[in-house]
Amino acid sequence: MEITDETWEIIKNNDKNFDNKLWYGVATTKIFCRPSCVSRLPKRENVSIFQAAEQALEEGYRPCKRCRPMDKIIPNEVWVEEIDLLLKNHYDEDLSLEELGQRLHGSSSYLRHIYKKIKGLTPQQELTRIRLEQARIRLLKGNEAISEIARDVGMMNTPYFIKSFKKRYGLAPNQYRKAYNINSKK
Numbered sequence: 747m748e749i750t751d752e753t754w755e756i757i758k759n760n761d762k763n764f765d766n767k768l769w770y771g772v773a774t775t776k777i778f779c780r781p782s783c784v785s786r787l788p789k790r791e792n793v794s795i796f797q798a799a800e801q802a803l804e805e806g807y808r809p810c811k812r813c814r815p816m817d818k819i820i821p822n823e824v825w826v827e828e829i830d831l832l833l834k835n836h837y838d839e840d841l842s843l844e845e846l847g848q849r850l851h852g853s854s855s856y857l858r859h860i861y862k863k864i865k866g867l868t869p870q871q872e873l874t875r876i877r878l879e880q881a882r883i884r885l886l887k888g889n890e891a892i893s894e895i896a897r898d899v900g901m902m903n904t905p906y907f908i909k910s911f912k913k914r915y916g917l918a919p920n921q922y923r924k925a926y927n928i929n930s931k932k
């Protein structure tokens with residue numbers, strides 16, 4: 747089916763109002779997606795439009811693992827995997843619970859609920875854990891300013907970073923560096 751300017755706008759804008767109404771496939775990857783898929787925008791000339799997911803399958807396209815165009819209901823375990831992947835790869839970005847919901851196309855309160863149910867902590871607690879662990883690794887190696895490390899791991903509020911670090915590791919970041927970084931300027 748010929749792709750119209752209107753349809754291209756839907757794909758370009760990740761318009762979720764058209765989820766379950768149309769699907770698009772990418773010739774170069776042979777993967778098909780929902781309009782709302784947040785994966786990288788393909789080149790327009792490689793895009794084909796389908797009126798049903800089954801139609802895409804028949805033409806040899808595989809469902810995208812990210813937007814799961816065959817599923818109406820995403821299992822909780824998959825949501826948790828998606829959240830973990832996002833936190834792991836983007837911990838240095840501004841990831842509020844709302845932002846998480848935006849990026850994963852889910853309700854932020856629901857995501858928080860199932861994440862806590864399955865993992866026993868909230869996505870924000872897990873995010874802080876990852877950030878502090880990344881900061882700890884940096885403290886073991888380098889001599890950057892504490893505020894720089896805090897910023898690089900996504901914690902813009904340095905006093906809060908120091909407080910959280912101390913709570914987790916028992917030492918303030920500068921003390922931790924002095925104690926364990928063999929290159930630290932003593």
Ligand SMILES: [Zn+2]
Nearest residue numbers: 779783810813
């Ligand atoms: Zn997709």
